[in-house]
Amino acid sequence: MRDAVIVEALRTPIGKxxxxxxxxxxxxxxxxxxxxLVERTGVDPAAVDDVVWGCVTQLGDQSSNVGRFAVLAAGWPEHVPGVTVNRACGSSQQAVDSAAHAVMAGQYDMVVAGGVETMSRVPLGAARETGQPYGPAVLERYDGVEFNQGVGAELIAERWGLDRTQVDEYAAxxxxxxxxAIDAxxxxxxxxxxxxxxxxFAVDEGLRRGTSVETLGGLKPAFKPDGVIHAGNASQxxxxxxxxxxxxxxRARELGLTPIARYHGGAVSGADPxxxxxxPIPATEKVLRRTGLSIDDIGAFEVNEAFAPVPLAWQVETGADPARVNPLGGAIAVGHPLGASGAILMTRLLARMRHHDLRYGLQTMCESGGTANATIVELLR
Incomplete structure (x- = not known):
């Protein structure tokens, strides 16, 4: 079987x-x-087989196959296609997985994978204003429950016994x-x-230097009057x-490019919606089984910080070394542009691996509806 390698990974700064x-x-x-990406690698965009692009709220500015129109807006040849995928918060991680799978299968030779979200222009929850997102059959199956991620985060905090101080310590x-990481x-x-x-604009602007448990203590819970989740310990x-x-x-060798990392394995899993x-807990277990690696083989983890209880519970259940989890900060500090976050996590993971010469890295994302992706890459340079 052919391999799939990442030869470059770039992102914009994250705007608040x-x-x-x-x-x-x-x-x-x-x-x-x-x-x-083209400027950095020198690759002719005409040679790109496809652009696989994540975007979550596909309404308004983001309604018309963003992946395809991004190709045209970039001035690339019209024959280069583009597709927009939606696996909620994991959309661009799924784009990376799907691109790697296609390359490994021999269907594509070169793919761009990534994603975008402009939440300032297409607000979170906008879909609820235009219809019924989940459908009556799903709502009936789950007794009319509201699928609310903040409430889900509160349930996780309760189940794992995480109090306000613990989640605020993580956020700080x-x-x-x-x-x-920015200063270094x-x-x-x-x-x-x-x-x-x-x-x-060159630096992530959501960062609030000097954030402490004390400064976060003044924020009111957002989902339960006596809850622990608020704006300061949730993703921005x-x-x-x-x-x-x-x-x-x-192909990289033919183009004179040196791969950064090899795609080692990926998995997707579902859980209680x-x-x-x-x-991320069963997805991590699944990708480790699939690759034959143990949690201790992984030198760096990126677990998306949708809410502080998510990585905290994940650490307990997987046994991962907390010092290896999100050591460069995460979405609580710098933001979570939904459709771009999976690819952003991969850029962050590769940066950590390269700076510390870590062989394996794993990233995982919780996603609306209870699904999650987990991906492992192996450092090559």
């Missing part, structure tokens, strides 16, 4: 809600990262870790500057885009 990227259309933002640590230049080699209205509403170039070792956010 109504921040630096709010004026940029999702298609145009996608085009910028596509062209940055996310900001501290992200600040340290860990992201410099894969974050592209974006020019917006004459200004250059954000804008951003990211892209990876995936091909085979042989009411609690919703526990999917």
């Amino acid at each position: 809600r109504n921040g630096s990227l709010a004026s940029v259309h999702a298609v145009d933002l996608s085009a910028r990262v596509l062209n940055a 640590a996310s900001h501290a870790r992200a600040a340290a 230049g860990v992201f410099d080699d894969h974050v592209i500057a974006v020019d917006v209205d004459g200004a250059t 509403i954000s804008d951003g885009a990211a892209a990876l170039l995936i091909t085979t070792t042989e 009411v609690t919703m956010l526990l999917g």
